[in-house]
Amino acid sequence: MDEDIPVIYGIDFQARCLVAQAAETDAIRFLIGTQSLKHENQVQLIDFDEDTNVIFRTVYLHSSGEIWNLSSCPFDAQLLATCYNEVSEDKSKLSSRASLWRLPESSSTERPPSDEPQNPVTIPKLEKLLDFREADNTDVVGVIFEPVSSRNQILTLKLNGLTLWDIDSALPSLNVKANIPVEGKGHIRVVGAKWSPHHSNSVIGVCTETSVRGIDLRDNKISFTIDNPHGYMTRQLDFNQNKPYDVATCGDDCTVKLWDTRNTSSSLRVLADHSHWVWCVKYNPFHDQLILSSSSDSRVILASIASLSSEPIVHSLEDEPGSQDPKEILPDGVINTYEEHEDSVYALDWSAADPWTFASLSYDGRLVINRVPRSVKYKILL
Amino acid sequence: MAHSNNPLDLNGTSFDPDQYLRKVLTEEALPDLIEHEIEMQQQIKSLDSDMQTLVYENYNKFITATDTIRQMKQDFGEMEQEMEKLASNMAAINQFSAKVNSSLAPNRTRIRNLSETHSILKRLQFLYELPARLKKCLDDENYRPAVLAYCKVRSVLESYRHLTAFQQIDKDCLQIMDTLKKALYQKFRRKSTTTRELAECIELFTMLQEPAEILCQEFLAHAEIRLLDDLQMLDEQLALWIDASTREQAADIRTFVDMGSNGFLSNVCLVVASYNDMFVCRVETNVHEEEQNEVAKRKLTGFVSNLMERYFSSAKQRILLETVMSSTCEIYVRALDRFSRRLQAIDRLITETDYSRVGFRMVQEAAALRCKLYLQHLNSQFQRTLTEAREMIAVKPTAIDVNQKLLLACVQKIHAKLMERVKGAQADLKAFVQPDVMFASNQTFHEHFCKVDVRENMVVAHFNDMLTICEELCQHGVDKTAGSTLLLLVLSRHCLDMNQSSMNYVMTLTREQFATNERNVHGVPPVLLQRAKDTAQKLVNHFVYQEGLSISQMIRKSVETRDWLNTTEPRNVRAVMKRVVEELTATDAQVGQLFEEGTRKEAGSSSSRRTRPSVAKSVSRSAKWTNYSPVDTSLLSNIQKLFSERIEIFGNVDFSKVSILTGVIKIGLKTLLECVRLRTFGKFGLQQLQVDAYYLQQYLWRFVSDENLVTILLEEIVSSAAQRCLEPVLMEQSVVEAICDRG
Structure with missing residues (x-):
């Protein structure tokens, strides 16, 4: 069986959110949050069987509203957080709420065949643990887990700042620990954030419409700023898991830009391969030669940035004595453009379990699971 | 006279008298005959008298001739006597001449001896006078005659040096000549001496048999001083030029090259020419001299190449410093031309060198630089x-x-x-x-x-x-x-x-x-x-891209800043849409100035201008929302996507008005779509968007190459909005049209 053939799956709803189940390191699993104003929304757990190329889906009801943001807890596979729109009774007001949920245990053992429509009545519900609700009821647009559970902290995004919470998931209980405003010239709107896995989890990368900045949680000071990286609108950022100062951003100028946070006056690299806004960018967490981006031109692009990777280009002396051939260096540039989607692709993620598998989700509900081409994989591994 | 054979012709040779008589007798009448006869007789008489006269004349001539011959005989006899007398006289003269000759012979040898002695004495006198004369010449700084004189006597002095009489003279001469040489060297080394004077000095030295090697050296050393002066001048000019503050005082490129050519190069030529004259071109008589020649030549070449190197470096700096501003091309070329021409002259003088090649390379470099x-x-x-x-x-x-x-x-x-x-x-x-x-x-x-x-x-x-x-x-x-x-x-x-x-x-x-x-x-x-x-x-x-962005910005702002849930029932097309259309019209006019119209796809033009049945259909479908799977609601647009090509938003455009405008519009509409998808709409919000979309549809078709494109994008916008709507109820198409027509 050719591994390079993409697996396409329809999830029946429009959706914007897709993340890998971060704590699950054995099976390739993704979580999807749907968006529908007319139906009960769902969180779907997608389980991809590498050997058979079959997708199993487990559906959980998320009755609170349409999901705009979804995050998976990196140290407890069953935990997830969503941001969703709550419509007021008279349908005149929307408010964005966030909650922490637990996946119910029971259904994971016996999966129904994936293509059989599920009876809405039998669909298990997500178990709500906590609401992230502050005193003034401000809208919450994102929930971010700390990469490693060391301090029991969790972060939520507001339009004009961040809130740091103390969490005790056993009780469970929640306390506001700090409010971190994100300020700047003119109108600032936070669109996303990432918790840097470096510097003992002290830095948060915050992405506003017109800037990207790093905020040091120890003293709430700004550790780096990238001004207006993408012209009109910046959509997303991602930290390189293997290189402490490397960050990728993407936005409405159709490019992905790579930066060194120590010198943000100019970017390290500009990847201008998309033909519309780039909504999502992700370093491969294991092999940072690889970077994925998705765009509203309905494409997903896998690119190589080998020259900026944490792995040395010159092969070390640890070569086994038998192999005389020098390592074939992976050239920089687009590796593959995936055209399976027919609508804007707002989300994608690498699998937490297999470094070569990734999923992308387009607005029309089409989920595509792809693998890094084998030739590239060998070039990186051998 | 014609010789007719006519026997009747009296004067002919074949005259036949009988026949003639017969003819006359038969043809003529008597009186005629008589007349004829008289005529004949007259003729005969005249002939006779003529004959007589001739005989007399000839006889007379004969007589005269005989007389003359007799006279000649007499004269010859006298002549013989005279000749005999002459021969005897000549013999006498011979005798006397021999006598005189023999008597003069002894005197002749004596006179010869005397004259020889005289010349020797004269020379001796010259010798004795020589020191004084040399001295005088030396004092007058008139070296040439002194040297000439000395050279004349040198051999004599050398051969008779052992004689006491000459010893003194020789010594004096040598002394004087030494002083003279010194004076000459002094003159030689003097800076102000011209090359011509130098050449003279050298010539004198050569006559004095000074070693050529030393002379070469002296000569070159002297020449070097002068040439270095020239170079120094060039360097000063160069320095003036390099320093921006003094540049105005510096000579321009042509003057500079002239300076180099006329000053330094001509002097070099002069030096080389005189050097060649003096040291190289002498007749090579033996191996030794040939060798010397070679040495001299080598010296010269080394000397010249040293100086030329410096000259080149100065000239190169100067030439390459020249900018477009500081001199026109013509002057520059003139300067370069002169520069390289002069170098050829040197090459002609010194055959071993190839300075014109160096110069040529420099010219090439200068041209490239220019x-x-x-x-x-x-x-x-x-x-x-x-x-x-x-x-x-x-x-x-x-x-x-x-x-x-x-x-x-x-x-x-x-x-x-x-x-x-x-x-x-x-x-x-x-x-x-x-x-x-x-x-x-x-x-x-x-x-x-x-x-x-x-x-x-x-x-x-x-x-x-x-x-x-x-x-x-x-x-x-x-x-x-x-x-x-x-x-x-x-x-x-x-x-x-x-x-x-x-x-x-x-x-x-x-x-x-x-x-x-x-x-x-x-x-x-x-x-x-x-x-x-x-x-x-x-x-x-x-x-x-830029134009699309500015349209996008307008659209984005208008979508993001509005509360679509609580909007009132639409009565007008929103102002921003009108501005978008205005902006596009302006762009259209601007692009139209520069680019051609371009081609349009003709399909379905009339239908889309009137209404949009397809949109209406899709919207009505999506308005039902009854089936479980909401994906079906956008089925139509999905099917459409299947059959239509993927729309490249920021793709290449053609060089035509419609293509450019299509590009801008695509960007704008795609922005609208993406922004709409991020909002949630109320009933009237959706209807407002429906009105806006219809308005755009009405105005945008004229700008684009393919109306379907606009239609598809607008359909997608409206259907996306419908999906994002809490209460998806569309407006009546007629009302939409009415609002748009009004606004």
């Missing part, structure tokens, strides 16, 4: 033109019809400036290949200059640099073009023109002006043509 300078000049002029163009566009009258042809004028101006400056540069550089310039006639130079320097390094390089400058304007995120997206459009047109004609024209011009023998290299390099086209494409793409 072309590079022109390139810089051209580039900076282009930058200036760009600034001017930017200003020209920035003065943007509010009314569209006022600046109707502004962009076109701007393109024409840029084009004209290009032609002007390229022609100007070429006209200037033409000086390098004028037929009267010597180095221009060198085939290698000519080829290289025309092909590499002018064509490649100037014209082609200028095009490339222009394109690079243009490309830089296209960089995303660089706000160089702030407020002048129109410049992008203008430059795109310009690049396209270059691709289509200007480049070819300029290259043809170059070929005409700088003709080379090679045939196959003259066209515009295809790479360059392609690059011009690519740049034009990039520029127009960037224009679309």
